[in-house]
Structure formats: structure tokens, C-alpha cells
Amino acid sequence: MRHVYVILGLLLLLGGTACSETGSSTLQLSSDADLAGLTVSCTAGNYYEHKYSAREDVKVFACNSEADAVQAVRQGLADVYVSDEVVLSANALKQLGMKMALRGEESFDVAFALRKGNSSLLEQLNEFLSSAPLDDILAHWLQDGPAVADPVPPAGEKKAPLRCIVCVNLAPVSYLGEGGQWQGMDPDLLRRFAASQGRTLEVKFQDLGSAIVALETGQADIVSGCLFVTDERKTFVDFSMPYYECHPAYFVLDKASGTRPDLKSRLTMNFVQEGRWKLIVGGLCETLKITLLSILLGTLLGVGLCAARRSRRKWLRSAADIYGTLIEGIPTLVLLLIMFYVVFAGTGVTASAVAVVTFALGFASSAGSIFDTAVSSVPRGQTEAGLSLGFTPLKTFTGIVFPQALAQGLPLYVGECVSLLKTTSIVGYIAIQDLTRASDLIRSRTFDALIPLLLVTIVYFLLAWLIRRMLNFFLVKK
Amino acid sequence: MIVIKHLSKTYNNPDGSSITVLKDVNCEIGPGEVISIIGPSGTGKSTLLRALNMLEPPTGGEIWVDGENIMSRGYPLDRLRRKMGMVFQSFNLFEHMSVLENVTYAPMALLNKPAKEAKEEALELLRKVGMAHKADVSPASLSGGQKQRVAIARSLAMHPEVILFDEPTSALDPTMVGEVLSVIRQLAKDGLTMLIVTHEMRFARDVSTRIFFMNEGIIYEDGTPEQIFEHPVHSATKAFVNRIHKLVFEVGGEDFDFLAMHTEMTRFCIKYNAADKAQPAADVTEEMLLRQLPSIRPLPLRLTHTELSGETALDFMMEGRSESPLTEEGLPESLRARVTNVIEESTSRGFRIKVLL
Numbered sequence: 001m002r003h004v005y006v007i008l009g010l011l012l013l014l015g016g017t018a019c020s021e022t023g024s025s026t027l028q029l030s031s032d033a034d035l036a037g038l039t040v041s042c043t044a045g046n047y048y049e050h051k052y053s054a055r056e057d058v059k060v061f062a063c064n065s066e067a068d069a070v071q072a073v074r075q076g077l078a079d080v081y082v083s084d085e086v087v088l089s090a091n092a093l094k095q096l097g098m099k100m101a102l103r104g105e106e107s108f109d110v111a112f113a114l115r116k117g118n119s120s121l122l123e124q125l126n127e128f129l130s131s132a133p134l135d136d137i138l139a140h141w142l143q144d145g146p147a148v149a150d151p152v153p154p155a156g157e158k159k160a161p162l163r164c165i166v167c168v169n170l171a172p173v174s175y176l177g178e179g180g181q182w183q184g185m186d187p188d189l190l191r192r193f194a195a196s197q198g199r200t201l202e203v204k205f206q207d208l209g210s211a212i213v214a215l216e217t218g219q220a221d222i223v224s225g226c227l228f229v230t231d232e233r234k235t236f237v238d239f240s241m242p243y244y245e246c247h248p249a250y251f252v253l254d255k256a257s258g259t260r261p262d263l264k265s266r267l268t269m270n271f272v273q274e275g276r277w278k279l280i281v282g283g284l285c286e287t288l289k290i291t292l293l294s295i296l297l298g299t300l301l302g303v304g305l306c307a308a309r310r311s312r313r314k315w316l317r318s319a320a321d322i323y324g325t326l327i328e329g330i331p332t333l334v335l336l337l338i339m340f341y342v343v344f345a346g347t348g349v350t351a352s353a354v355a356v357v358t359f360a361l362g363f364a365s366s367a368g369s370i371f372d373t374a375v376s377s378v379p380r381g382q383t384e385a386g387l388s389l390g391f392t393p394l395k396t397f398t399g400i401v402f403p404q405a406l407a408q409g410l411p412l413y414v415g416e417c418v419s420l421l422k423t424t425s426i427v428g429y430i431a432i433q434d435l436t437r438a439s440d441l442i443r444s445r446t447f448d449a450l451i452p453l454l455l456v457t458i459v460y461f462l463l464a465w466l467i468r469r470m471l472n473f474f475l476v477k478k
Numbered sequence: 479m480i481v482i483k484h485l486s487k488t489y490n491n492p493d494g495s496s497i498t499v500l501k502d503v504n505c506e507i508g509p510g511e512v513i514s515i516i517g518p519s520g521t522g523k524s525t526l527l528r529a530l531n532m533l534e535p536p537t538g539g540e541i542w543v544d545g546e547n548i549m550s551r552g553y554p555l556d557r558l559r560r561k562m563g564m565v566f567q568s569f570n571l572f573e574h575m576s577v578l579e580n581v582t583y584a585p586m587a588l589l590n591k592p593a594k595e596a597k598e599e600a601l602e603l604l605r606k607v608g609m610a611h612k613a614d615v616s617p618a619s620l621s622g623g624q625k626q627r628v629a630i631a632r633s634l635a636m637h638p639e640v641i642l643f644d645e646p647t648s649a650l651d652p653t654m655v656g657e658v659l660s661v662i663r664q665l666a667k668d669g670l671t672m673l674i675v676t677h678e679m680r681f682a683r684d685v686s687t688r689i690f691f692m693n694e695g696i697i698y699e700d701g702t703p704e705q706i707f708e709h710p711v712h713s714a715t716k717a718f719v720n721r722i723h724k725l726v727f728e729v730g731g732e733d734f735d736f737l738a739m740h741t742e743m744t745r746f747c748i749k750y751n752a753a754d755k756a757q758p759a760a761d762v763t764e765e766m767l768l769r770q771l772p773s774i775r776p777l778p779l780r781l782t783h784t785e786l787s788g789e790t791a792l793d794f795m796m797e798g799r800s801e802s803p804l805t806e807e808g809l810p811e812s813l814r815a816r817v818t819n820v821i822e823e824s825t826s827r828g829f830r831i832k833v834l835l
Contacts, residue, residue, distance in 0.1 A: 379568075379570070381566060381568050381569075381570035382570060382572065382573075384533055384564075384566065384570060385564075385566065385570035385571075385572065385629075386572075387533060387555075387556075387559060388531055388533065388559055388562075388563065388633075389559065389560070389563070389584040389588070389632070389633070389636055390556045390557065390559040390560030390584065390588050390636060391556060391584070391587070391588065392556045395587070399583070399587065400572055403574050404572075404573060404574050407574065
């Protein structure tokens with residue numbers, strides 16, 4: 001028990017040490033030629049990465065998300081963060097202690113992406129965009145005015161919801177606002193569009209790559225997120241009419257801006273504002289649900305697999321062998337993506353169910369071999385003694401062999417369960433808001449890397465410890 | 479009660495070869511009989527026992543128990559085994575249960591005995607085997623002899639009609655063999671039907687009503703202890719019950735390695751607790767081979783030791799001769815004084831000189 005306290009203490013200590021910055025004057029830019037010799041952060045795979053990778057005098061720091069790219073500048077890993085001007089509102093910039101150093105000359109058409117050939121939806125959307133008061137709506141969000149969405153009453157008759165994926169998680173484009181609801185320019189526009197069609201809007205957050213796959217496999221209707229209309233993209237998706245003209249923006253640290261927030265205000269910002277703790281709680285429930293269901297299903301499958309491995313029929317043994325080898329050779333994340341985008345694509349099975357099935361498949365493989373090894377470790381003589389007393393083979397197994405195998409295999413089994421808990425942290429890839437994803441979402445709102453990550457670390461750690469204690473309590477007697 | 483007809487068991491190896499352990503076993507076993515199964519190792523004694531309760535299903539023949547062929551398809555083996563207990567060489571106590579639970583488990587689970595009754599009876603049985611004082615301990619803390627006594631109590635708890643003992647003392651320290659054998663002796667007195675595979679000859683002779691001598695996969699000789707141990711019909715039985723051990727040489731030409739032969743003889747004598755016979759054996763062979771019979775080659779030579787009588791002898795067989803080939807003086811007096819007896823006889827195969835050391 002004592003070592004748990006020691007570890008928690010160390011983690012909290014880590015949280016207390018805030019990183020300080022080197023003070024110097026704010027970077028000045030007058031054109032993008034001034035970027036020579038600087039490091040530029042941006043989101044991997046977007047237009048800016050291509051553009052500046054081509055320039056030899058600029059170093060590119062490509063990040064996983066816009067939030068990470070912003071963070072790179074704040075951590076001193078890059079000098080300039082380049083993106084679309086709309087990704088950071090004036091308010092957000094102030095909060096971050098950053099400012100826009102330069103607005104680029106280029107301009108791009110921004111539009112929504114639809115599945116190729118979905119012409120009826122495209123028509124409806126274009127009709128809506130051409131008649132809607134676009135300028136007013138955009139201005140409302142860009143000026144970071146009151147984050148109050150306009151009333152959009154859904155129609156009486158029931159229609160399928162409009163399924164939308166947003167690829168940007170930054171105000172004012174799209175972000176998780178008050179009460180865990182997606183807000184911002186894009187969700188607002190789409191919500192109005194959905195309302196005009198008498199439908200409700202369902203929003204998910206995924207990175208662009210997987211969002212396009214989801215679009216193609218029919219798991220989403222619309223993808224948004226400051227998508228530039230390019231010829232290359234047109235070969236894969238259909239674009240709506242442009243609803244915004246976007247300029248690049250170059251953001252730098254504003255050294256003149258105020259002090260960094262203290263620990264207390266950071267905690268408030270990360271967990272209290274906009275009810276963000278609810279994201280953590282929701283994520284925790286999702287993580288627990290997926291973990292426990294996967295363990296349950298995986299254990300059942302594992303028992304079957306163990307029986308197959310010990311079967312007298314050769315083909316069953318071979319099948320179990322092949323299964324084990326196959327699962328062993330596929331990274332869990334890859335398996336998860338295959339299951340979600342290929343196997344269960346278009347079947348209407350929820351992402352959580354896909355995750356449970358995927359983890360159960362992996363868990364079954366290891367649990368199966370743990371059970372097999374445990375049963376093999378019970379000497380043959382125990383079975384013979386049971387049989388010779390008059391027990392049936394089944395009763396001999398359940399009453400004599402199994403209890404002894406349990407004692408052998410349980411420590412390994414519990415370890416496997418704990419390891420599964422940690423593996424579930426990858427479900428964010430298929431847009432499930434688990435614990436890890438919750439911290440990501442908070443992070444991209446508050447741009448505070450340390451506190452949310454630290455919190456989920458502590459929560460995972462306690463969960464792992466708790467699961468171990470619980471399983472040991474229930475299963476290991478004596 | 480039990481009738482075995484033409485029972486056979488063949489193991490097929492993965493490489494396609496096969497080994498026949500039981501060739502053709504036939505016998506009848508009646509109630510109250512105590513049968514010891516003896517014989518050299520690898521002759522199918524344990525396999526026969528394990529075939530009887532179908533732990534090792536035979537590949538041919540029939541086993542009839544109480545008028546039913548237990549090898550017929552669908553025969554309820556669990557019911558058969560309830561009336562046919564087994565005690566194993568390696569005890570096989572249930573390691574996850576206490577001594578008492580080991581004894582009560584089967585009656586409670588299979589005979590639906592109430593816990594209290596099962597416990598009382600188990601304690602009674604444990605008392606019978608002298609293990610009641612260890613009722614609550616784990617089997618892991620018991621000695622081999624104690625484990626085996628608990629295993630016997632566990633088997634008795636099912637009130638079997640027969641108990642099969644598969645080398646019950648082979649895994650025990652010599653000091654613990656006695657405690658287990660005395661329990662089995664007591665059971666025999668109580669009239670329980672038992673089949674015992676054992677290497678304890680004196681025990682087999684004392685306790686059994688009948689002995690099976692197994693050799694080469696069949697019941698080679700079947701009779702009362704007196705018949706088998708005193709008047710065995712077959713030479714293999716005789717050699718086995720008297721525990722006769724042999725060391726055979728064929729003395730060849732000039733290159734024969736006498737020193738190696740002596741070393742082997744010495745090792746043989748030490749192995750069978752007859753180390754004092756090693757030197758006389760060496761001296762006698764030297765005298766015979768080098769001085770008395772130097773011209774007779776090849777010369778078969780046999781050193782034998784009979785464990786039961788403690789007799790060690792050297793045999794020289796001169797094939798095709800009818801008269802003693804010894805020199806006029808014969809063996810020197812000094813040597814004769816050191817051996818027990820010298821027998822010279824003419825046999826159908828040739829002239830034989832046997833020196834009892």
C-alpha cells in the first residue's frame with residue numbers, strides 16, 4: 001500500500017513544477033520570408049507542412065493536432081505556429097499569451113466535404129449555404145462573441161440525424177463547449193442546416209485521415225474543419241460551395257503579455273470551467289465500460305480457445321494456433337482500425353462495441369494461453385485420482401484440476417487485465433471519448449499539456465491498482 | 479467378479495512404430511482375493527491395473543465386471559470406478575485441499591453424504607490409517623508414507639469393492655515402506671478385495687492369497703504364494719522370485735581384457751551386497767583361465783548371485799566334453815580353502831564346473 005502513496009506523491013510533485021520560459025523580445029514578422037532560420041510548427045499533413053517542408057531555410061515541426069502545434073510554440077519547441085487565421089480567436093490568443101504576428105497574402109476556399117456521389121445532400125447543403133446569413137454567423141464566432149448558439153428548433157417528425165465529423169478542435173472553428181456540446185463556426189452552421197432539413201446534428205471529433213475513411217465507408221455524412229478545396233481532395237470527396245475565405249496566420253509568443261497562471265487557476269481552467277470534469281468522468285466511465293466488457297467477453301473466448309488448444313481434434317488445435325499467431329502479429333491499434341473501418345464498416349455497430357470486440361479478441365488470445373499453461377501445470381495424476389474416485393471427466397476438471405490451475409494462472413491473468421485497461425487508451429482513434437481522449441479534448445481547449453495528462457495518469461494508475469486489488473480479492477483466496 | 483479375456487494393449491508411437499505392453503492377459507478374480515502382481519519392470523503390470531479401471535483403455539480383449547463388459551461403448555465408467563478404488567505410486571493427493579477434505583470430497587460430491595456424516599466417517603478412516611492427527615493440515619506438509627496412508631483412506635471413503643494398488647511403496651524412502659504396507663496388510667485381514675502391483679516380495683508372499691507373475695505382456699504364472707515362491711514352474715519365475723542376477727562373459731583369444739572383466743565382476747559383487755566375494759572371484763577366474771584351462775577357448779563364464787539365499791557362484795561350461803579338463807592336481811589347496819564348494823558335473827551340454835564362492 002505504501003508504494004502507491006509514494007508514486008502518487010511523485011506524480012503530484014511533477015505537477016507542481018511548472019516549466020518557466022526564457023524571456024526575450026516578441027518575434028516580429030513582416031512577410032513569410034522572415035521565417036528563414038526559424039522553426040515552424042503546424043499540423044502534420046496539412047497545406048502548411050507541404051509548403052514549408054519545401055523551403056530549405058525553414059525547419060518544420062509537424063504535430064499531431066492543432067493544439068499540439070500551438071503547444072510546441074509555447075514549450076519553445078518551435079518559434080512560429082502557422083495555420084488558418086480562424087483556428088485561434090482573439091480571446092484564445094490572449095489566454096495563451098500569443099499573438100498573430102502576420103496575416104498571409106494567400107487565400108483559400110473553405111468548404112464542407114461530402115461522400116462522393118451524395119448529390120441530394122450536396123444540393124440541399126449548397127442551397128442552405130447560399131441563402132443563409134453566412135457573414136453574420138461567421139462574424140459572431142470569429143469575434144469570439146458570446147458563446148451562445150442561436151435557437152434552432154428540430155422539426156416534429158423523426159428523421160435520421162445528420163452525422164458530422166469535425167477535424168479541428170479549436171475555438172472558434174469547432175470545439176467542445178459548455179456541457180460537452182460541440183460548438184463553433186462549423187457546428188453552428190451545420191446545426192442550422194440540419195434544422196432546416198428537420199434533422200438533428202450528431203458531431204464526432206476525429207483526425208482528418210480517419211474522418212475521410214469514415215465518410216467513404218458511410219459512417220458519416222459530412223466532414224468539416226477548415227477544409228481547403230483542392231483538386232487533389234476533389235478526387236476523393238465532393239465539396240460544398242465555399243462558405244469562407246481563409247488566410248494563413250503566423251502566431252508567435254507574445255512576451256509582453258501577462259504572467260503564467262498559477263496552479264490553482266490552472267486546475268480551475270482545466271477541470272471546472274465549462275464543466276470539463278464531466279469529460280473526465282464520462283471518459284472514465286467509457287474506459288471502465290470497455291475494459292470490463294472486453295475482459296468479460298475475452299475471458300469467455302479465452303476459455304473456448306483454451307479448450308480448442310487442448311482438444312483431441314487436430315484441426316481445432318491448429319485453428320487455435322493460427323488464431324493465436326495471427327493476433328500476436330497484429331498491433332492492437334491496427335486491429336482496431338481494421339475492425340472499425342473494414343469489418344464493421346456500415347453495419348451500424350457502435351464504436352464502443354467494435355472496441356470491445358477488438359480488445360476481447362486480443363485478450364482471448366493471451367487469456368487462452370494463460371489458461372492452457374495453468375491447466376497443463378496441474379499434474380496428470382490429479383486428473384487420474386479424480387477419475388479413479390468416480391468423478392466424470394467434467395467434474396474432475398471443474399472440482400479438482402481447475403481450482404489448482406486457477407492458483408497458477410491468476411497472477412498472470414490479473415496482469416493481463418491491468419494491461420488491457422491501459423491498452424484501451426487507443427480507442428480515441430475511432431472517436432470514442434475515453435479517459436485519454438477526454439484529456440486530449442481538454443488539452444486542446446486549454447492548451448495546458450501537463451495538468452490534464454497528469455490527472456489521467458493518476459486516474460489510470462489508481463484504476464490499475466484498484467483492478468488488481470479487486471481481482472486479487474475476489475479470485476485469490478487463502 | 480472380474481473376468482479378463484485376451485486383454486491386449488498396444489501403444490502407437492508418433493513415428494509409426496508400436497509397442498505391445500499387454501499381449502494376451504486372461505484371468506478371473508473373485509471377491510476377497512488379495513492378488514499381488516509381480517514381475518520384471520516393463521512387463522505390463524501397471525498397465526494391466528490401469529486397464530482394469532479404464533484409466534488406460536486396452537486395445538483388445540474384454541473385461542467383465544459383475545457380468546458386464548466394461549469395454550463396451552457407453553459403459554458408465556464413473557460408476558465402475560466408484561466401486562474400484564485406486565492407490566497410486568505418486569499418491570496424487572489433492573494439493574488444494576486439507577487432508578480431511580481429500581477424504582470427504584468424493585463421498586460428499588458423489589454419494590451426497592451430508593458434511594457431518596462424511597467428516598465423521600473420514601476421521602474414522604484416517605484413524606484407521608493412523609492419520610487422524612493430521613486431518614487439518616495440507617498434504618504438502620506430509621511425508622511420503624503419510625501421504626500414501628491418506629490416499630488409502632481417501633480411496634476407502636468411497637467403500638469400493640476392489641482397490642487397485644499401483645506400486646504403492648515404490649516412491650517411498652525405505653524407512654516409510656513399512657507403515658504403508660502394514661496398513662495394506664490390515665485391509666487384507668479385513669477381507670477387502672485387492673490387486674497390488676509391488677516389488678516387495680516378502681510382503682507379496684505374506685499378504686496375498688494369489689500371485690500373478692507377469693512377464694513379456696502375459697500372466698506367465700498364476701498361483702498361490704507357496705506355488706510361485708517355493709515351486710515355480712517356469713525358470714523365468716524362479717529367477718525372478720529368487721532374484722538371481724547374472725553376469726556373463728565369453729573368454730576369447732589372447733587379446734581378452736582380463737582386467738576389464740575383473741572390474742566388472744567387482745562392480746557386480748558390490749551392487750548386490752557381496753563385496754567380500756569380489757577377491758575370491760578374481761582369484762578363481764585367474765587360476766582357472768590362466769593355469770587350469772588355458773587351451774579351452776572360447777570359454778563361456780557366468781557369475782551369478784541369488785539374492786534370496788545370498789549365494790554367489792562362478793560357472794564354467796566346457797561344451798562337448800564329458801571329463802574334467804582340470805590338471806592332475808586340480809585347484810590348489812590354498813584356493814579351495816577360500817571357496818565354499820566346487821561342484822564338477824558332466825551334463826548333456828558338456829562338462830560344468832561350478833565354484834560356490
